[in-house]
Amino acid sequence: xxxxxxxxxxxxxxxxxxxxxxxxxxxxxxxxxxxxxxxxxxxxxxxxxxxxxxxxxxxxxxxxxxxxxxxxxxxxxxxxxxxxxxxxxxxxxxxxxxxxxxxxxxxxxxxxxxxxxxxxxxxxxxxxxxxxxxxxxxxxxxxxxxxxxxxxxxxxxxxxxxxxxxxxxxxxxxxxxxxxxxxxxxxxxxxxxxxxxxxxxxxxxxxxxxxxxxxxxxxxxxxxxxxxxxxxxxxxxxxxxxxxxxxxxxxxxxxxxxxxxxxxxxxxxxx
Amino acid sequence: xxxxxxxxxxxxxxxxxxxxxxxxxxxxxxxxxxxxxxxxxxxxxxxxxxxxxxxxxxxxxxxxxxxxxxxxxxxxxxxxxxxxxxxxxxxxxxxxxxxxxxxxxxxxxxxxxxxxxxxxxxxxxxxxxxxxxxxxxxxxxxxxxxxxxxxxxxxxxxxxxxxxxxxxxxxxxxxxxxxxxxxxxxxxxxxxxxxxxxxxxxxxxxxxxxxxxxxxxxxxxxxxxxxxxxxxxxxxxxxxxxxxxxxxxxxxxxxxxxxx
Ligand SMILES: Nc1ncnc2c1ncn2[C@@H]1O[C@H](COP(=O)(O)OP(=O)(O)OP(=O)(O)O)[C@@H](O)[C@H]1O
Ligand SMILES: [Mg+2]
Numbered sequence: 001x002x003x004x005x006x007x008x009x010x011x012x013x014x015x016x017x018x019x020x021x022x023x024x025x026x027x028x029x030x031x032x033x034x035x036x037x038x039x040x041x042x043x044x045x046x047x048x049x050x051x052x053x054x055x056x057x058x059x060x061x062x063x064x065x066x067x068x069x070x071x072x073x074x075x076x077x078x079x080x081x082x083x084x085x086x087x088x089x090x091x092x093x094x095x096x097x098x099x100x101x102x103x104x105x106x107x108x109x110x111x112x113x114x115x116x117x118x119x120x121x122x123x124x125x126x127x128x129x130x131x132x133x134x135x136x137x138x139x140x141x142x143x144x145x146x147x148x149x150x151x152x153x154x155x156x157x158x159x160x161x162x163x164x165x166x167x168x169x170x171x172x173x174x175x176x177x178x179x180x181x182x183x184x185x186x187x188x189x190x191x192x193x194x195x196x197x198x199x200x201x202x203x204x205x206x207x208x209x210x211x212x213x214x215x216x217x218x219x220x221x222x223x224x225x226x227x228x229x230x231x232x233x234x235x236x237x238x239x240x241x242x243x244x245x246x247x248x249x250x251x252x253x254x255x256x257x258x259x260x261x262x263x264x265x266x267x268x269x270x271x
Numbered sequence: 272x273x274x275x276x277x278x279x280x281x282x283x284x285x286x287x288x289x290x291x292x293x294x295x296x297x298x299x300x301x302x303x304x305x306x307x308x309x310x311x312x313x314x315x316x317x318x319x320x321x322x323x324x325x326x327x328x329x330x331x332x333x334x335x336x337x338x339x340x341x342x343x344x345x346x347x348x349x350x351x352x353x354x355x356x357x358x359x360x361x362x363x364x365x366x367x368x369x370x371x372x373x374x375x376x377x378x379x380x381x382x383x384x385x386x387x388x389x390x391x392x393x394x395x396x397x398x399x400x401x402x403x404x405x406x407x408x409x410x411x412x413x414x415x416x417x418x419x420x421x422x423x424x425x426x427x428x429x430x431x432x433x434x435x436x437x438x439x440x441x442x443x444x445x446x447x448x449x450x451x452x453x454x455x456x457x458x459x460x461x462x463x464x465x466x467x468x469x470x471x472x473x474x475x476x477x478x479x480x481x482x483x484x485x486x487x488x489x490x491x492x493x494x495x496x497x498x499x500x501x502x503x504x505x506x507x508x509x510x511x512x513x514x515x516x517x518x519x520x521x522x523x524x525x526x527x528x529x530x531x
Contacts, residue, residue: 058404080408087406098401101393112405115412160405 008072011036011168011200012057017066019049019056026052028224029066034168039194039201041211043246044221047259050204051095053221054170057202058092059083071167088116091161091169097153099145099160105132106141109160116164131159136185151177155186162193168200169193175207187214208247212236220246293489300488303408303415313416321382321417322424326431328381329374333432336373337439340364344440345448354444355454361440362433362459366472367528370433372520375479378425379512383487386417387508390491391501399492414492418484425480426473433472471527478519483512 012034019027026049034040042050055061057068059075068075070086078086099108109128113119119127132138135155145153154177161169174190175183191214193199205211211218212232220228220235220243228235228243235243261267307314344360390413393399399409437459444450463469487508494504 055400060400060403084406084408087404090404092401092404094397094401094404096397098397100398100401101396112407115405115407 009035010069011071012202013069014053014057015067015069017056017063017068019052019061019063021052025224027063030221030224030226031066032219032226034200034202035217036200037194037198038216039190039203039214041203041205041215041218042221043204043206043208043211043218045246046206048221048223050206050221051172054092054172054202054204057170058087058090088112088164089167091164091166093154093158093161093169093171093174095172097145097150097157099148099153099157101145103144104141105137105143105145105148105156108145108156109141109163112160112164127163128159131163132156134162134189135159136182149177151179151182154178155182158186158189162199165197166199168202170202170204172204173206174203175205175210183210190214222246289493292493293485296489296492297485299410300414300418300485303411304419306411307415307419310416313412314419317416317420318424321386321420322427325378325381325424325428328377329428329432330435332373332377333370333435334439336369336432337361337365337436337441338443340369340436341440341443341448345444345450354448354450356458357440357444357450358437358455358457358459359462361444362437362463363468365433365436365440366463366468368520368524370429370436371472371475371479372516374429374432374476375425375483375516376513378421378428378480379483379487379509379516382421382424383483383508383512384505386421386484386487387491387494387505388501390414390417390488391494391496391504394492394494395496395498395501414488418488421484421487422477422480425483426476429472429476429479467528471523474527475520475523478523479516482515482519486512486515 010033012032014030014032017027017030018025032042042053044050052061056063057070057075059068059078062076070090073082073086075083075086099105100111103111106128109131110124113124113127129138129141132141135158137152137155137159140148140152140156145156148156154174158171158174171190174186178186187210190201190203194201194214203211203215212235215232217231218229218235219226222242228238228240228246230238236247238244238247340361341357344357345354348354348357348360390399393409393413399413402409402412441452441455445452445455490504490508490511491501494500
């Protein structure tokens with residue numbers, strides 16, 4: 001009973017995950033849990049594999065070892081059809097937006113609705129305009145994706161990710177490229193989606209301040225390992241060197257700013 | 272030396288694995304084709320951009336090729352006093368060989384390269400993986416309609432090419448060089464065999480349509496997601512299609528017309 005309760009608490013749970021890109025180990029036996037209805041953040045330096053982790057959760061990449069459970073289903077053992085059924089309930093906001101470039105903003109947001117439901121066009125119009133309104137871009141509905149700025153494209157992508165009212169949303173860097181005003185709106189929107197609709201949120205970010213404002217729980221990844229975890233307050237007072245360095249933004253410390261390389265001087269003077 | 276053999280080995284392995292992926296891709300696409308008929312709008316849009324937009328280049332090229340055939344044919348045939356068979360010569364060359372082959376080469380350059388670039392860019396900008404995450408199968412939604420459109424367009428474009436070519440031959444042979452109009456058409460009618468010539472030409476064009484669409488879509492889908500990757504894939508589409516068309520044409524001709 002105890003066990004099943006605990007299982008039900010987690011919408012996503014990752015157990016003993018190991019993943020390689022070629023010979024490089026991106027994840028080394030990590031385990032993470034994402035509780036239902038909570039905002040969980042994954043933080044870590046650029047290139048640690050945050051985007052990779054989201055792709056593993058979404059079933060686009062296959063782990064070398066370990067399991068990924070979403071809603072108690074092992075993502076990598078589902079058939080393609082079952083995986084697609086699951087994905088209809090998972091929204092994902094790509095780092096690049098990944099909008100379809102041959103159709104306009106309105107059709108982009110309407111795309112998942114048209115693909116997966118038989119809702120009438122007038123109803124679709126209402127839904128799409130509502131979603132666009134919530135990201136503050138209803139006025140941009142007739143623009144083509146190439147006419148949007150990077151930050152706008154990402155907000156449209158968010159509107160698209162929530163168009164089918166998913167049970168969870170994975171946000172890849174939602175804050176980068178946003179001005180302070182739209183950033184505030186975004187933070188509020190993510191909070192609202194989470195509290196009003198009980199949507200479980202997974203946020204990938206390296207923006208310490210904004211993430212700490214909305215996250216219930218934070219994992220800090222580095223070098224393929226989890227180097228710190230806890231609520232924002234716990235992490236702020238964390239004594240571990242890794243976490244301190246990351247939260248203070250210092251270049252020197254246990255977390256390497258540099259991509260693994262041979263000695264700098266040796267490299268330069270070699271030739 | 273060892274390095275050299277190692278390279279050959281690696282290249283061979285790589286091309287076999289690519290061939291494997293391409294075959295698997297084709298099977299998936301063919302399976303997905305059934306679902307396209309449930310969504311005719313997707314197919315219509317592709318028939319327009321792949322087929323209709325190729326009409327111009329096919330028509331103009333067909334006209335000129337027919338005119339050249341009329342001219343060359345007239346000079347050679349008139350040496351033997353056989354100008355009346357000009358219509359037959361023009362039509363036979365077009366229907367059997369030049370129609371299917373040249374339209375396929377043009378189609379690969381016009382539509383095939385565009386397909387590769389389009390799909391390759393969709394992959395590079397994560398649109399395909401975005402679709403997958405929205406539980407939309409890109410093979411069904413994006414690839415299959417384009418494949419079917421290529422399959423349907425090619426025989427139609429080839430027929431157009433050959434018909435316009437025959438008219439081009441007539442313009443030069445009959446109107447300009449004065450071959451008798453009656454014999455131009457009657458020789459053609461009497462000697463072009465529906466089964467042996469026309470159907471075989473159509474079969475060739477269908478084979479070419481499938482092969483070009485397959486190569487173009489696979490190259491786009493399998494591209495390395497960078498701008499250089501897309502540009503290389505586009506080049507490969509045109510080059511590989513040309514090889515495939517010419518090679519297959521020889522094989523098909525041998526099977527259809529030869530006694531091999
Ligand atoms: N297609 C790929 N092939 C090989 N290696 C890759 C590929 N994609 C990513 N990587 C490697 O995997 C590592 C993790 O990449 P990922 O995109 O997950 O980083 P990230 O944590 O999201 O970084 P950022 O914060 O900059 O977005 C990187 O070091 C990168 O070199
Ligand atoms: Mg990333």
